[in-house]
Amino acid sequence: MASVSLQALRKSYDGKTDILAGIDLDIAHGEFVVLVGPSGCGKSTLLRMLCGLEEISGGSMLIGDQVVNHLPPAERGIAMVFQSYALYPHMTVYQNMAFGLNVAGKDKAQIRERIERAAATLKIGHLLERLPRELSGGQRQRVAIGRAIVREPRLFLFDEPLSNLDAALRVQTRLEIAKLHRQLDATIVYVTHDQVEAMTLGDKIVVMHEGHIQQAGTPLDLYQQP
Ligand code: ADP
Ligand code: ADP
Numbered sequence: 001m002a003s004v005s006l007q008a009l010r011k012s013y014d015g016k017t018d019i020l021a022g023i024d025l026d027i028a029h030g031e032f033v034v035l036v037g038p039s040g041c042g043k044s045t046l047l048r049m050l051c052g053l054e055e056i057s058g059g060s061m062l063i064g065d066q067v068v069n070h071l072p073p074a075e076r077g078i079a080m081v082f083q084s085y086a087l088y089p090h091m092t093v094y095q096n097m098a099f100g101l102n103v104a105g106k107d108k109a110q111i112r113e114r115i116e117r118a119a120a121t122l123k124i125g126h127l128l129e130r131l132p133r134e135l136s137g138g139q140r141q142r143v144a145i146g147r148a149i150v151r152e153p154r155l156f157l158f159d160e161p162l163s164n165l166d167a168a169l170r171v172q173t174r175l176e177i178a179k180l181h182r183q184l185d186a187t188i189v190y191v192t193h194d195q196v197e198a199m200t201l202g203d204k205i206v207v208m209h210e211g212h213i214q215q216a217g218t219p220l221d222l223y224q225q226p
Contacts, residue, residue: 003027003029003030003155004062005025005027005061005062006059006060006061006062007059008024009022009025009046009060010022010058011054011211020042021210021211021212022058023059023213024213029185030186032188032190032202032203033202033203033206034202035047035190035191035208036198036208037209037214043208044191047080050155050189052078056069063154074103076155078157079148079151080148080159081145081159082159083163085132086144087132087140087147089131091132093124093127093131093132094129097118097150098111099147114150114152115128121146122176123142124139124142124143127139137165137166138172138173141162141173142176144161145161145177149184161190174201199223200219202218203218204218205217207222
């Protein structure tokens with residue numbers, strides 16, 4: 001059974017033009033799917049619909065065997081990592097990572113245990129009492145990833161997570177994300193403009209064009225296309 005299944009998924013913002021015109025996509029448990037395509041083809045719209053920040057206009061979205069079409073974001077079991085980190089500026093790293101778990105009503109001991117485990121994995125244990133403005137870009141993105149991990153989501157969404165980092169950090173963080181994918185056996189949908197990221201991270205690459213899936217396959221499949 002697919003972990004995520006999109007069936008004839010449609011989106012229109014104005015009720016006239018289809019921004020997504022019937023997307024069919026199955027994502028297996030543990031699969032790393034990379035979405036690529038020119039600016040404006042609908043990648044962000046698709047991510048926002050998956051995490052429930054955008055209403056769907058038609059078709060279906062399933063996670064496991066649950067239809068999530070109109071499920072509130074907090075009940076979907078999805079965590080998203082944004083290009084701009086989206087950390088709460090007035091909260092410490094610890095508080096940023098704890099926030100979603102507090103809202104979900106987890107107990108203090110469990111929250112602490114999850115944060116310490118994630119912080120060790122991401123090597124940010126020494127930063128827990130700092131504020132976001134006291135961190136480098138790379139450290140901020142690790143915290144944003146940590147905040148996603150502690151929620152133990154069914155699905156991770158990454159929206160161009162490396163584009164604000166310099167070249168060296170981009171490589172390092174990319175390797176880190178690949179390692180996390182293996183360690184956590186995580187199911188991931190990852191949007192990028194970067195071909196190297198797509199080819200090195202993706203189990204499957206989905207090429208979008210004007211609201212359609214133009215091509216989908218393994219990096220090798222796409223590389224061997226004439
Ligand atoms: P991508 O992430 O691939 O660059 P987007 O999903 O951001 O593409 O945008 C796809 C299309 O939808 C674009 O034509 C964009 O202008 C339009 N669009 C995106 N968000 C909105 C919105 N909130 N309201 C109206 N149109 C939007
Ligand atoms: P309380 O029951 O007082 O709310 P918390 O576990 O929420 O206890 O912790 C309170 C504050 O202590 C947190 O906001 C955080 O800043 C700090 N803190 C708690 N645990 C740790 C930890 N393992 N490492 C660093 N700071 C921590």
